[in-house]
Amino acid sequence: ETGVTQSPTHLIKTRGQQVTLRCSSQSGHNTVSWYQQALGQGPQFIFQYYREEENGRGNFPPRFSGLQFPNYSSELNVNALELDDSALYLCASSLTVHSYEQYFGPGTRLTVT
């Protein structure tokens, strides 16, 4: 059984650019959530996907968007990058949409200059 994987590990982008981060869910998990962790903070919920549709969203602007694919892999897209978008982006999968426990990947460290 493979765990949650994310790519790339690190990424450096310039303000105004667009970025795509990728996540592969744990085998058999059909729900994926994305979180942003700024330095010194706990992870903050961005949104959740279930059956390829957005299933809930936190306080993030529309320039944060996502996709979930039939094989349960997913993407986080961020447009018009801002300096404050610099953070660790974590993907978490859960067995079902009603599961409490979420299992996290190692994250992608995004730096916006």
Next chain:
Amino acid sequence: DQQVKQNSPSLSVQEGRISILNCDYTNSMFDYFLWYKKYPAEGPTFLISISSIKDKNEDGRFTVFLNKSAKHLSLHIVPSQPGDSAVYFCAASARLQGGSEKLVFGKGTKLTVNP
């Protein structure tokens, strides 16, 4: 508005002693609580959880206590080991409109266990 608070940014204990990590929450609608451990350059790892209908859950060296009236939970690690040194996050599960769950995290407590 910080709904889940971990007021101690750091904690240092001696190997073999008890580590107690504390967490407070403000939203009485939270019905499930989790602790995650995070090492540098890794994602958070699920450690232990507790439902709001219970007041204690134990798993080996780890025990979580929940005091609903005080909106307080704590994680006890006995005995503490140097490998337990990590950042510990308290999280509460909040119901989304579609019936699924999102996690609301505290800022974390960095535990250092000294040999």
